[in-house]
Amino acid sequence: MVAFGQFAEVLIGGLLAGVLYSLVALGFVLIFKASGVFNFAQGAMVLLAGLALVRPLDYMVAQGFPVWAAIVLGLAFAAVVMAASAWLIERFVLGPLVNQDGLTLFMSTIGATFIIEGGAQMIFGSDVYPLRLFPTDAWFLFENQFPGGILVNKLDVWGGLIAGILVAGLAVFFQKTKTGRALRAVADDHAAAQSVGIPISWIWFVVWLVAGLVALVAATVWGTKLGVQFSITFLALKALPVLIIGGFTSVPGAIVGGLIVGAGEKVAEVYLGPLIGGGIEYWFAYVLALIVLLGRPQGLFGERIIERI
Amino acid sequence: MSPAQPAGKPEAATAILAVKNIEVIYDHVILVLKGVSLDVQKGGIVALLGANGAGKSTTLKAISNLIKSERGDVTKGSIEFNGERVDGLTPNDLVRRGCIQVMEGRHCFGHLTVEENLLTGAFTRKDGRAAVARDLEMVYGYFPRLKERRSSLAGYISGGEQQMTAIGRALMSAPSTVLLDEPSMGLAPQLVEEIFEIVKRLNAEQGLSVLLAEQNTNMALKYATYGYILENGRVVMDGEAQSLRENEDVREFYLGIGGADRRSFRDVKSYKRRKRWLA
Numbered sequence: 001m002v003a004f005g006q007f008a009e010v011l012i013g014g015l016l017a018g019v020l021y022s023l024v025a026l027g028f029v030l031i032f033k034a035s036g037v038f039n040f041a042q043g044a045m046v047l048l049a050g051l052a053l054v055r056p057l058d059y060m061v062a063q064g065f066p067v068w069a070a071i072v073l074g075l076a077f078a079a080v081v082m083a084a085s086a087w088l089i090e091r092f093v094l095g096p097l098v099n100q101d102g103l104t105l106f107m108s109t110i111g112a113t114f115i116i117e118g119g120a121q122m123i124f125g126s127d128v129y130p131l132r133l134f135p136t137d138a139w140f141l142f143e144n145q146f147p148g149g150i151l152v153n154k155l156d157v158w159g160g161l162i163a164g165i166l167v168a169g170l171a172v173f174f175q176k177t178k179t180g181r182a183l184r185a186v187a188d189d190h191a192a193a194q195s196v197g198i199p200i201s202w203i204w205f206v207v208w209l210v211a212g213l214v215a216l217v218a219a220t221v222w223g224t225k226l227g228v229q230f231s232i233t234f235l236a237l238k239a240l241p242v243l244i245i246g247g248f249t250s251v252p253g254a255i256v257g258g259l260i261v262g263a264g265e266k267v268a269e270v271y272l273g274p275l276i277g278g279g280i281e282y283w284f285a286y287v288l289a290l291i292v293l294l295g296r297p298q299g300l301f302g303e304r305i306i307e308r309i
Numbered sequence: 310m311s312p313a314q315p316a317g318k319p320e321a322a323t324a325i326l327a328v329k330n331i332e333v334i335y336d337h338v339i340l341v342l343k344g345v346s347l348d349v350q351k352g353g354i355v356a357l358l359g360a361n362g363a364g365k366s367t368t369l370k371a372i373s374n375l376i377k378s379e380r381g382d383v384t385k386g387s388i389e390f391n392g393e394r395v396d397g398l399t400p401n402d403l404v405r406r407g408c409i410q411v412m413e414g415r416h417c418f419g420h421l422t423v424e425e426n427l428l429t430g431a432f433t434r435k436d437g438r439a440a441v442a443r444d445l446e447m448v449y450g451y452f453p454r455l456k457e458r459r460s461s462l463a464g465y466i467s468g469g470e471q472q473m474t475a476i477g478r479a480l481m482s483a484p485s486t487v488l489l490d491e492p493s494m495g496l497a498p499q500l501v502e503e504i505f506e507i508v509k510r511l512n513a514e515q516g517l518s519v520l521l522a523e524q525n526t527n528m529a530l531k532y533a534t535y536g537y538i539l540e541n542g543r544v545v546m547d548g549e550a551q552s553l554r555e556n557e558d559v560r561e562f563y564l565g566i567g568g569a570d571r572r573s574f575r576d577v578k579s580y581k582r583r584k585r586w587l588a
Contacts, residue, residue, distance in 0.1 A: 098378045178432065185418045185429045192416035195375055196478055197404025197433040303420055 005146030010270045011263055016156030018242075018262015019163045020225070023218040025239040025246065025254040026166065027211040032248045033174070034183040034207040036102055036190075037094070040109040043236025044116040045212055048085065050219035050228035051124035053078040054131045071133065075216070082212030085116065090205045098190060098200055117233060126230060131223035134158045159221040163255065166217060170210075170251050183207060187249075241289035247302025256300060261285040324348040324389075325486055325518050326372065326408070331386035331396075333364075333371050333542075335379070341367045343542040344386065347520075349486065354512050354519040356533035356550065358526050358563060363539040365522035366413055369488040372520070373410035374400050390486070404433045407485035413494060413522075415471040417478075419464025423455055426463045426474050430481030441481070448477040451507050469500040476504070480511070486518040493525045501525065505532050526563040530554045538563070 024046060031039040057074035061067060093108050135158075140149035174180040186193040186203045194200055222232055238261075246257025269281040292299060326349040333342040342364050349355045357365050370376040371383050374396075388396040390408050403409070409430075418426050427448055431441045449456040452473045458466050463474055472492055479487055489508065493501040509532050511517045523529035530536055536553045538546040546559070553559050560566045 178428075181421070181425055181429055182432050184421055184425075188418040188420050189416050191375065191378065192412060192418065192475075193429070194378060194400050195373065195410050195412050195416070196430045197401045197409065197482060198429065199399065199401040200378075 005142075005150060006270075007267075008146075009150045009152075010266050012150065012152055013156070014263035014266030015259050016153065016160055016262070017266065018258040018260065019160040019255070020156065020218075020221055020258070021235075021238050021242050021261055022255045022258025023159065023163050023166070023214070023221060024235045025242040025258055026163075026170070026251065027214040027218065028236075028239055028243055029246075029248060029251055029254045030170070030211045030214060031207055032187075033251075034187045035094070035105070035204055036187055037105040037109060038102075038248070039211065040106065040236065041089075041113040041116055042211065042215065042239065043233040044113045044120070045082070045085070045215040046219045046222065046235060047228070047230065047232045048116050048120040049078050049082055049212065049216035050131070050223040050232060051120050051129070052081040053216065053219060054129040054223060054228045055124045057131075058129065075220075078216050078219075079213060082216055083209050086205055086208035086212050089208050090201055094204055095201055098194075113233075117230070121230065128227045128229040129223075130227045131220070133220050134224045136224060155221065155224055162217060162221065163258075166214065167251055167255055173210075174251070179203075179206060238285065241285035243299070244289040245292045245299060247299025249303045250299070250301035253299055253301030261288065264288050323350055325351040325391060326520065327389040328368070328372065329387045329389070331368075331371055331388060332384050333367055333376065333381055334384050335381045337382070341381070341542050342371065345539070345542070345544055346386075347537050347544065347547070349518050349520050350535070351485075352512070352516050352518055353535060354509070354521060354533045356526075356529040356536040357520060357522040357539060358524075358529060358536055359539035360524065364542040365524075365539055366490055367542075368539070369410055369490050369520065369522055371396075373403055373408065373488055374398060375410060375412075401433065404482050404484070407483070408488070409479045409482050409484045409486075410488040411475050411479045411490060411492070413490040415468070415475045415494075417463035417466075417471045417474050419462065421463055422460050423463055423466065423470075423474055424459040427455070427477050427481050430478035431483075433482055436483075440483075444481055444483060448480050451480075451511065452477050469496050469504070472496060472500075472504055473507075476508070480517075484517070486520065489519055489521045491522055491524065493523060493528060501528060508532065526559070 024042065027042040027045065028039055031037055031042070053074050056077050057070050060070035060073060089112055093112050094105065097105055097108060135154040137154055139152045139154060141152055143149035174184065182193070182198045182203055183206070185198060186200060190200060219228065219232070222235065226232060242254060242257040242261050245260055246253030246255070265281045265284040268284045269278070273280045328345060328347045330344045330346050331342055332340070332344055334340050345364065345368055347355065347357070357368060359365050367376065367381065370379070370381065372388055376383070383396050387394055390403070390406060395403060395406070418429065421429070427445060428441070431444070434441060454470055455473055455477055458470060463471060466474070476489070476492070492504055492508070496504070505528060508519060512519055521529055521533060530550045530553055533550045536547065536550050537544050538559070546553070548556070
């Protein structure tokens, strides 16, 4: 019974941690789906959103604003910053590169990464800023069944809830709305989308705005977990195996990929780690990704690569 | 440079689309169109003929302004649609005004279903769901095959069905003029005929004006009312479709008929056609 209690705790903790990876991966999927661009800057956007939220928030609280008002205003300010950065990226980075090769666009997002990271820290500062939006204590469940119960982190549960709502909203947006359909059309064929009168620049602005808002949501959760700091940008690297496993074009894939990575690395750490000296957590996700790449290159939920012969 | 004007040349006043002496340069250095002029009548089917690289597609893209994103520029001349200057507008503006291009090579959205493909064509419309639904039925009326395949992914349907999807998608924007680029490309002759018949019906029943770029001269002249022949970025000849079909040079160079006394390519030197047409 003890063994099962421990396993359940590891698994639940892992799954919930995985949802947090999914939050970051979602931003990648959105932009990749709609513009065929692998957005290397997504991690930097989480940092920017976090800083644009926490700094004004701290300032307002210090000025004696009620905390709820400071949170609302801080979120609104951060959303405006994300909208502005979406507009700037469209206008100065992607706009001039319409119809260029995917690799060219990818390189341009690497450039954007450095500018966003540098700019965000120049404007908002480069320390570690603690953020307290969600409870960070733990629940102990099933204390009667298992000695000590199962520890579940409340923050992780919040993250899971938020991710669920986001995914449902995005699925409706992509499948049911005119703009969502246009986004998918642009993803398939820029030139053809342009030819039927879909304004590419507007669509790309919308995509980067949505990805920016997803980054903001990720920043609230991750900022609460780690504090808003530069190392948040490395989440982009954790999102990579999630994307490979789930598929670059699938919103549900990002969630399932996140769950697999989160659960996989925690379970491997606890049960395989002792056998080979530990430290598995940091690279196990990439092994999983490699296995998926070998068997199913488009990912578990990715769109089949359609090629007529 | 403008060729002799044969009788029956359309009056500019009734032209829905008037291209005047445009020059197009790609990448600031490559001169592709060297002064092309053409008119499309309201309700006409005008064929733009010529070999590979003559500048047919470039002319259409210059009109629809898709050329901008291929780093092309209209550096001289003017383009008027419905009496208004449209050079310099975005493709989105042109589609709103009723001029839409069906691109060469079909360009369907492979991961969208046929019906979703058609609906993307209605992106610019503001006249409500009912009107869009009515036009969707209209398109299915002209292309019954698409109705059967409405929920298939466009990437998996046949080439002919893709061409129909591309044309149907353009029709969903409720256009007055369609720029049709090489609809016969890679299709079986029977299918080409089927598609041209439908275009002809759309023209007759919906009053759709068509500017048709084609390499298949025979087929295009069968359905068009007027034709222009492009060579090396210039209009070298134009006239009623009937008169072009009967023209000795067109028959020889583009239809492969006649010229019995000149069997070998050695006899058909390019300077000869230039001399005859540009004289």
